[in-house]
Amino acid sequence: MSQASADFRLHDFHGGLALDGHKAVSLEVPLASAGLPERVYVPIGQHQGEAGDLLLGPGDQVLAGQALTSSADDFEVPAHAPCSGTVVGLCERPASHPPGSRRRCIEILNDGRDEWVAPTPLKHWAECPSGKIVDHLHAMGLVGLGGAMFPTAAKLRGPWGAIHTLILNGAECEPWISCDEMLMRTRPEAVIRGGQVLAAAVAAERVIIAVEDDMDGIADALKKALAQQHGSLEMVIVEVPSVYPQGGERQLIETLTGLQVPGDGLPQDIGLLCHNVATAAAASDAVVHGRPLTERIVTVTGPGIQRPCNLRAAVGTPVAHLVAAAGGYRDGVQRLVLGGPMSGTALSSDEVVLTKGSHCVLALTDQELAPRPEPMPCINCGDCVAVCPASLMPQLLFRALAADRHEQARDLSLLECIECGCCAQVCPSQIPLVDYYRHGKARLGLKDLDQRRAALAKRRYEAREQRLAQQQADREARRRARAERLQKAGGARDEIQAAIERAKAKKRSGD
Numbered sequence: 001m002s003q004a005s006a007d008f009r010l011h012d013f014h015g016g017l018a019l020d021g022h023k024a025v026s027l028e029v030p031l032a033s034a035g036l037p038e039r040v041y042v043p044i045g046q047h048q049g050e051a052g053d054l055l056l057g058p059g060d061q062v063l064a065g066q067a068l069t070s071s072a073d074d075f076e077v078p079a080h081a082p083c084s085g086t087v088v089g090l091c092e093r094p095a096s097h098p099p100g101s102r103r104r105c106i107e108i109l110n111d112g113r114d115e116w117v118a119p120t121p122l123k124h125w126a127e128c129p130s131g132k133i134v135d136h137l138h139a140m141g142l143v144g145l146g147g148a149m150f151p152t153a154a155k156l157r158g159p160w161g162a163i164h165t166l167i168l169n170g171a172e173c174e175p176w177i178s179c180d181e182m183l184m185r186t187r188p189e190a191v192i193r194g195g196q197v198l199a200a201a202v203a204a205e206r207v208i209i210a211v212e213d214d215m216d217g218i219a220d221a222l223k224k225a226l227a228q229q230h231g232s233l234e235m236v237i238v239e240v241p242s243v244y245p246q247g248g249e250r251q252l253i254e255t256l257t258g259l260q261v262p263g264d265g266l267p268q269d270i271g272l273l274c275h276n277v278a279t280a281a282a283a284s285d286a287v288v289h290g291r292p293l294t295e296r297i298v299t300v301t302g303p304g305i306q307r308p309c310n311l312r313a314a315v316g317t318p319v320a321h322l323v324a325a326a327g328g329y330r331d332g333v334q335r336l337v338l339g340g341p342m343s344g345t346a347l348s349s350d351e352v353v354l355t356k357g358s359h360c361v362l363a364l365t366d367q368e369l370a371p372r373p374e375p376m377p378c379i380n381c382g383d384c385v386a387v388c389p390a391s392l393m394p395q396l397l398f399r400a401l402a403a404d405r406h407e408q409a410r411d412l413s414l415l416e417c418i419e420c421g422c423c424a425q426v427c428p429s430q431i432p433l434v435d436y437y438r439h440g441k442a443r444l445g446l447k448d449l450d451q452r453r454a455a456l457a458k459r460r461y462e463a464r465e466q467r468l469a470q471q472q473a474d475r476e477a478r479r480r481a482r483a484e485r486l487q488k489a490g491g492a493r494d495e496i497q498a499a500i501e502r503a504k505a506k507k508r509s510g511d
Helices: 130-139 152-156 179-186 188-202 218-227 249-257 277-288 319-325 383-387 394-402 406-411 422-426 433-510
Strands: 039-043 085-094 102-110 165-170 206-212 234-240 272-276 295-301 309-314 333-338 345-347 360-365
Touching: 039 085, 130 152, 130 188, 130 277, 152 188, 152 272, 165 179, 165 188, 165 249, 165 277, 179 188, 179 218, 179 277, 179 295, 188 206, 188 218, 188 234, 188 272, 188 277, 206 218, 206 249, 218 234, 234 249, 249 272, 272 277, 277 295, 295 319, 309 319, 319 360, 383 394, 383 422, 394 406, 394 433, 406 433, 422 433
Parallel strands: 165 206, 165 272, 206 234, 295 360
Antiparallel strands: 039 102, 085 102, 295 309, 333 345, 333 360
16 A cells, blocks of 8 residues: 655635634544433434435434435435334434424434444455445445535445546635534545445545644554555645645645546546545445444534533433533623634524534634624625635626626536635625525526426426327227227128128027
8 A cells, every 4th residue: 555645736726715723722632422312312314315214213212323214215214223222203303404493303212221233344345345235324324524524435335437536635724613623533544444435435546635734643643543454545735735625635636636526527427526524434334333324423512612622422411511521601792603714503492403514513603703794895805715715706606696697607607616615705895795696506506496396396287188189099099999889880780780680580480
């Protein structure tokens, strides 16, 4: 296995910002466990795709690691119990997005015994067919842990061509989030082994593990873990500049390879596959140890937290429990954010529960949330254009959306916006640009949905009309056929009647 070389050529992506980092406050203390709450609320739809059918009902006993939902395909990812106990039933809990929404969850009363199902590792996985590895990862409930929660099996088994390079994304560019750094610091061997597993699942020829250059000691820890592994797979550890949003998939790919993913395409279209380092560690746990995905590392931090830290937390844990495990709130907390300050989502309540994609809980005080000045007219300064990592024209997008010209915004590549917030950060007019883009995307999404519904209704109407016309034609054909039979039967009846009369006459003559 190869290690990082100093001559690995890096490239630049357009735009981006250098942000002040605040990771140290949560990295100063060792990784700890948040512990299990009295009740957990496991979301049944915590991935991009449909939720499977429930396997358990109220009153059923459950063991930690036991599957709670079924799965019919790669886009139905099973959920697993993070603790042993009793299934209370289905309930609804506040969701992080969209605001005011609720999420269906399986409520489990924790019995405190932490009894697990028997582990099911995939033995001799390095010699298994790739499909068998993917099947196992799917059964263990793996989704992308970088935040998007795209089903891992669907990403590995998609209808793409050959994947030659697997990229493990350890570039944690949000200024407060440090869960991936803590993972690589405490479990570098799991990241390396998980990279081998994911590479085997797609027959990739090499693996690139990207970490930021300000992550002290992380590259060395990964190199040391890599040196202890055996095999012919090429693995390279690369330090990339700490520029936001370096952790964006497309930006990281451009930094590492110089290639740009097509706007309407995927990394797989150019032979690349990108996974988060936490997903790799979860793949290692699933294949080597047979443990399903039931917990993750979460950064609980911000000026509003007493003891900022990273916690191992069970999926389905309420945010309030995580905050309590971090010492509780400080005075003056005004806002909770799931994720980072640049691209995170404000929470309506700390009753929101942890999903597989939840990587940070950020508590901000009134000092960080000074009232936003009233937006002023755009002065067309071009600052937003200079920092946009997607190479868009933010000011033109804003004008189109402000005038409700959503199709024009679509033509200006609105859907390629990654909502990183760089443009709003530098706007001297204090225009909430990302709010416009999110609203515009939602409007276009609803319009596209309406169009799909209208097209479906049209197809249904046309199919109904065709079915009714066919039924009418069938009835007419049957009527004509019956008339013809009756006409033919009329002559036949005359002959039959004549025969009967002859028989009667013959009988009378015989008498």
